[in-house]
Amino acid sequence: MTNVGREEVLDSLLENLGMTTTVELLAFALPHIGQRRDSLQQLLQAGDWEGAGRVAHKTLSSARLYSSSQFETLLRKVSQQDIAVIATAEFQTMLDEEFSFTIKALEQWLASAAA
Numbered sequence: 001m002t003n004v005g006r007e008e009v010l011d012s013l014l015e016n017l018g019m020t021t022t023v024e025l026l027a028f029a030l031p032h033i034g035q036r037r038d039s040l041q042q043l044l045q046a047g048d049w050e051g052a053g054r055v056a057h058k059t060l061s062s063a064r065l066y067s068s069s070q071f072e073t074l075l076r077k078v079s080q081q082d083i084a085v086i087a088t089a090e091f092q093t094m095l096d097e098e099f100s101f102t103i104k105a106l107e108q109w110l111a112s113a114a115a
Contacts, residue, residue, distance in 0.1 A: 060079055066106060
């Protein structure tokens with residue numbers, strides 16, 4: 001998975017919102033991202049495509065603020081309930097990796113902003 005675009009998105013947030021608001025927004029969002037990852041994993045593993053689609057749709061709207069285009073693409077597939085794709089272990093692994101990359105990137109960004 002590529003994370004191209006994440007730095008540009010974070011830079012744009014910083015430019016538009018300023019440092020304080022960007023830090024507050026990302027610090028608030030970080031635990032919710034992990035919760036959404038956990039929910040999506042459980043729903044996908046249970047074959048609850050409709051529930052997974054709802055969670056992905058909610059996640060997609062905020063993910064545009066801090067994630068890569070690849071992450072958005074994966075979430076869109078879940079939101080659209082592309083079952084032939086999202087039911088595979090390979091897809092679910094890619095989605096989990098993108099969540100992990102996003103969380104790690106935000107944690108690193110917040111740590112550098114605090115320094």
